[in-house]
Amino acid sequence: MDKTLCEQFDTLRNYLPDDSSNSTTSDINNLGNFMNYCSNGESKGKECKNDLDNINAGCLWLFEQLFVENKKNISTVQYIIIWLSYKLNQKTYNEITDLNDFYKKYIENNTHYTSCKQGDVDCSNSLNSNIGYQNYKEIIDKKKKLLDINIENMSKFYEAFKSLCNLYKKLGDDSKNCKNDLDDNNEFIKKYNELNNVSDNIKDEVYCQVLSTLLNDYNNLKEYCDDNRDDSDKIPSPTSTKTKETGVQSSESSSEVTSSSSSITNKLIPVLSII
Known part of the structure; x- marks a missing residue:
């Protein structure tokens, strides 16, 4: 952990507040490559349409910032999973009852996780140079046991x-x-x-x-x-x-x-x- 890591989470919170009832003047679709990560689930094209797609895009943005733009060690995944669990625990999602459900629906076959791209630019070489993995799914799979914790407990x-x-x-x-x-x-x-x-x-x-x-x-x-x-x-x-x-x-x-x-x-x- 370092100050840079913490500031990235602060930036994301400006667009996706911890309190989901709080309004924000910051449009999440204006956060760097965020909108490029929305083309999965119900959100087609480059715009997030619902909370789950926003949360998923937030995870991908954190992976990009921490492992491509910066050189964080793999234990940092834990903090992304903690943030993910906190957001998932704020509401009831019928299709997501645990972290492994989220993995199957949003990560396992999602090209944003199975490859590494910043916009249309391949970032797998940068990712491999920084942390030794070709894509974000490989990083998650290395720490997949984290997904076995109950969402509420992890949050x-x-x-x-x-x-x-x-x-x-x-x-x-x-x-x-x-x-x-x-x-x-x-x-x-x-x-x-x-x-x-x-x-x-x-x-x-x-x-x-x-x-x-x-x-x-x-x-x-x-x-x-x-x-x-x-x-x-x-x-x-x-x-x-x-x-x-x-x-x-x-x-x-x-x-x-x-x-x-x-x-x-x-x-x-x-x-x-x-x-």
Whole structure:
């Protein structure tokens, strides 16, 4: 995670607000290549006609911004799936009862996912260079277990994700209050501990992997402060993820954490150095 990732989600929220009842003066069809992703489902041509097609196009826009325009590691897919679940959980869609339903209807045979195009330009080489995959479906399939989480349960991670993003954005703008931003009353720790203290019936292996990624991204931020602030020794960490499984974090996940930590240094230091 880094500030750039969080800003992309902010941009999308300007066009697709978290509160679906809120009106916006920003026309979603004017957001970059967004309208090119609408030609699936009920939306024919380059215009999204309904909520599901808007949500699907929002996912595709995030994939483009995070994996083609930027070089994010594959764990970033988790945050796209969290956003997707949050949006799907806002309404009842008869044809979409779980994330695998969405995959079958909108992803599995959708050429926007099975190939990589920005408008009419092929972007598979850029995608492959950035992350090692030829199309977005390959990325999703690598993390397909995420789709096994109940939509409602996955959507509960959204507020923790947003609060963590707020910390990344604030630290990127001003490091002077690093310790204050990461005190034991910060919103992310509260949200994380709520998610961590749910019933074991909910907390399966995949749920714990999502928690683990959130915690790793928080600890990467904390580590940055530990390394760059003299007074950071009292910065708290959330309680450890409780799980019935052992070794939840795979070797692949471990390498992603290292990459994420490196990304923080690369993204934040240039910003902080000019303050």
